[in-house]
Amino acid sequence: MGDADRFLIVGAGLFVLGAIGFVTRRNLILMILSAELMLHGVSLTLVTFGHLHATNEGQAFTIFTLTVAACEAGLALSLVLLLYRNSGSLDIQLWSELRESDMPAPAGGFPKEEPGTEPRVSPGYDGLPRLTPAGRVPTDPSRSSNASASTSVRT
Amino acid sequence: MMQWMTGHPVSVFGLILWAAGILWLMPGTKIAASRPRIPGLVMSTLGVLALCGSAGAGQSDLAASFLFWLFAVGALVSGVLMITATYPVYSALWFAVVTLCTCGLFVLRSAPFLAAATIIVYAGAVIVTFLFVIMLAQQSGAAGYDQTSRQGKMATISAFVLLGAIVMAVQTPAAAGSPVVAGDAVAGDAVAAAPAVSNPATVANTLSLKDEQHEVGNLKGLGRSLFGDYLYAVEMAGTLLLIACIGAIAIAPRREQGTL
């Protein structure tokens, strides 16, 4: 019972390591892994406290933490895949659109040769209706929407 | 704070050594010839040993102590290697080691079911998925952005400030009446037998009172707790899993045919 300190310190250490990884790494997947590492630290702390108080609450919480972590991992990986498909890279620095407009782009920028620079339209969408691009100036204002109908009536 | 620092020089020494090890191992902001990793590894290991050793060992037997040292040092050093690895695959593998070690610590804290569950979920599912993604996305090995890091000093120093604060809080004798870890914070003293339970008035949650029928660490007790006290939460967690599953399906696949 008396050695709870050690476990608490290990838990805190894991948490802190995860935080360092999250902040420093540039790989999207490693960032998520670091977040999982932080969750390990929290789990260990919860279990330690549960053991200290001789209750099952800590373990129950940990199970919930585990559940949420699994959900988070699944969704995060899906999003990472999506980002990867759009940029062709796992580098987090490519996603810096939120910066102030007059701030320089982070080193590297968007890789020009990667296929992700163009707004992507999957080739499978060809058969589906597609919005016409906005801003087109109508050529003949006198027949806007029902030009075909008016010609048919005129004849 | 100064009092704690002077009172626990080993802890402070461990913290600093560990931080220095991480900084040594951390990739720089530019791709450069990598340093030899052994000194950083040694520094980190020594720091971890010093930090954990400065905490009280309590009344544990030799086997438990050995296992604790094994798992604790394994978890923390593997964590250091994970966050500093330049190959994402190595990172994922080190993460698996961290998970295994953490599960070992769970067993030591009388949570065998949790250990098993964590191994199944993480090592069995999560890490494998991560590895799949890494293999899919980065077949060419380490990319440039994996060999560099940003704001490593700031992150490491602030993180160790936090760790130091936590260690200090753990090792500082709590003031009288402080409910949470009263007694236990006085490391290694004789107040060993369930200090919180000895004073029920200090415990806010009656559920955390020791119940003779709920044996701690017992799968039966955990099951009673989950499906008795937390039944609704369990159901909601299940629903959450389902929703996350649907969400992942909706987000991830390439919908060539426009399905979903």
Next chain:
Amino acid sequence: MSETTQQLILWLIPVAPLLSALITALAGPGALRYKSHLPCWTALAVSFVCSLILLFQILPSVSQPRTVASETTTSESAESVAIAPGVTAAVRPQVIAVGYEWFQVGTLNVRMDLRADSMTAIMLCMVTGVSLLVSMFGSGYMHHDPGYPRFFAAVSLFVFSMCMLVLAGSFLMLFVFWEAVGLCSYLLIGFWFQKPAAAAAAKKAFVVNRIGDFGLIIGIFLIWQTFGSLSFEEVFGGTALLNAVAETDPGRIQLICLCLFLGAMGKSAQFPLQVWLPDAMEGPTPVSALIHAATMVTAGVYLVARCTPLFVLAPGVQLFICATGAITAAIAALTALTQTDLKRVLAYSTVSQLGFMFMALGCGAAGPELVTAAVTAGMFHLFTHAYFKALLFLAAGSVMHAMGDVIDMRRFSGLKKALPITHWTFLAGAAALAGVPLLSGFWSKDDILAVIGEATHSAQYGTFFRVIQIVASITALLTAFYTFRAYFMTFWGEEKFPEEAGHHPHDASPVMAWPLGILAVCAVGIGLLTGPTHLFAGTLQRIQGLTAVETHGLHWGVMAVSSGIAIVGIGAAWFLYVLSPGIPASLAAGMKPLYLISNGKFFLDEIFQWIVVFPLRKLAALAVLFDRFVIDGIVDAVGMVPRALSVLPRQLHGGLVESYAGVMWVSVVAAVVVVLSLF
């Protein structure tokens, strides 16, 4: 007929066109397209039938119980009986359809109630009937237009607004729908908004009308201030209140009347605000017929007639009205002499006829006993004018349709063989406008001339009215002349088509011919039907402010004079444009300045350009400078402050996710450290 049915019928009159407008606007472009006229026709027919029921069924039926009730119960009605001594007690049937409370501000309680009396009913019949015919014509006229649904949506909306305008029970409601018809007019003048001229004309009409509306709203404010109410009932009903105000503060009544008349001047295109009406002919011709000849422009006349109880108390303003009407009539008639655009001739003739109406309304100044006759004459002319002027415009539209949208009279002539239906219907309208005996224009113009003639006997203003009489007579002569000038130039002479018309100009299709025929019958017969039989006057005189007077026979002398005037005018036109077509050109050359003045529309547009538009533009230029350098400068300076303050914090927003995470992390660490060291 039960109370509920009456209310339902009353509400149906405006609501049917509103529904049609909504349906056409929502479903028109997508679903209805070239069937968009159907909801409009249906709704207008429903409105027309309901208006007829209102006029012939409901109003006569409510008159009887009301009189009984008025003598026994309400003191207000007793007063109204008392003010007309010696004359048969006025029977004032009116129907009020209860609506809802629009809003209440302080003591001002504005209700959306419909109020119908005989003047309203007559106006409603005229508005809905003409609208129905015009919309039928319009479906033929506009059949090729891409904006077909828009046209019918706007026309329906206009009819709704116009019905609500005449059904309004309070000044505020009247003002709201006064603006609404102005809006519809704007939309329809600018119907072909791709055409710069049409867009400019719509803008001009809107802006010039704002000047008049400014006066109207000031007048309404004054009424509210003076009488504490905006409802017609309460303002006109309490004769004691009116008389008391007139005694204590006659200047205020004068001011109110002047302001109201300013509104009427704008809407009814009276000098000097008439400049917008000829330009409004840029809109489609059915619109010109409906809005700018028959209905909306007469709203000003309606307003003045409706407010007769007020105007009676301000004879000075009535003289002003009379003089304005005379000036307008004369100027417009002189301008119309030399215009070569068929629609513009008709537009100036509309302005001129509106001037006639105001002349008649102003004759009330000569004495209280003349007020009823004056209002009756004005409203009667409004009524007949609606039919024959709508007819003339539609016939002009038919000409335009056949001639490939060419409307310049110099480019076609001798159309009477090619377009027989148009020819005969135009002739009917022109004869009615010129005042050929027994046609409707004859009776109403005769009424006006008779009223002016009687006003010359006034002791106080006799001389004034003698001048008016001369002006009116000359204007009537000019009217006959220019109307038939247009007729002869268009339909007589050698047959000539512009090349836009193609080889075989086709006459009106049935959907256009039928409205023309019906309107021609009305133009010919409706005056004879309602004028000398005293049907119109008898119906109209049952409204507030008028007293029923006994028939004073026919004015044989005036009739003889006006017949003579019409025949002389027509003869002169025939002589100049059929017998010896060379004379007009030599006349124009001989009197070049006069010709230029007339052809140049008295240079009113240019005068406005220099007096109003130019200084305003300069002022606007100054304002732009002020705005750019002072206002914008201050705003920009304020905007600089946060920018300057944010120079350092902005560095944190580099867009790097790690830096955001790092900032968050350091903050969390700081928070935890603070918490741990404090507790």
